[in-house]
Amino acid sequence: MAHEEDKGGSVMIGRLKGRLRPAEVGWLAIAATALALFFGQIVVASADDSNVGIDKFAFTPATLTVKPGVTVTFENHDGTIHTVIGVGGMFRSKALDTNDKFSVVFDKPGEFAYFCSLHPYMKGKIIIAP
Numbered sequence: 001m002a003h004e005e006d007k008g009g010s011v012m013i014g015r016l017k018g019r020l021r022p023a024e025v026g027w028l029a030i031a032a033t034a035l036a037l038f039f040g041q042i043v044v045a046s047a048d049d050s051n052v053g054i055d056k057f058a059f060t061p062a063t064l065t066v067k068p069g070v071t072v073t074f075e076n077h078d079g080t081i082h083t084v085i086g087v088g089g090m091f092r093s094k095a096l097d098t099n100d101k102f103s104v105v106f107d108k109p110g111e112f113a114y115f116c117s118l119h120p121y122m123k124g125k126i127i128i129a130p
């Protein structure tokens with residue numbers, strides 16, 4: 001049966017098959033699939049996700065502009081508890097301890113100001129622009 005399949009293939013494939021053992025061909029296929037998945041995930045991540053760090057009592061970046069439908073994740077890098085509270089009650093995190101995360105999906109265009117309820121001078125803004 002294997003010989004019948006070889007007849008249908010091109011000369012190049014025939015040569016490759018001659019040089020590589022079936023196990024090697026299998027590993028090549030797995031490696032190619034892994035690479036495709038890896039790069040696919042990177043592209044998806046940059047299109048759909050964005051991050052705001054909380055560093056030294058400041059939201060970084062203080063103003064973030066993203067497209068509608070993007071998930072914005074806030075992550076507290078400080079050794080102090082912070083919160084992320086949307087002005088007007090649009091969203092509200094729990095108390096975020098060190099390395100805690102809080103995500104918001106912004107579906108509609110607009111500007112969304114937020115602050116930390118424990119340190120009200122900590123302010124930021126998410127701009128959703130199509």
Ligand SMILES: [Cu+2]
Pocket residue numbers: 057081082083116117118119122
């Ligand atoms: Cu704070």
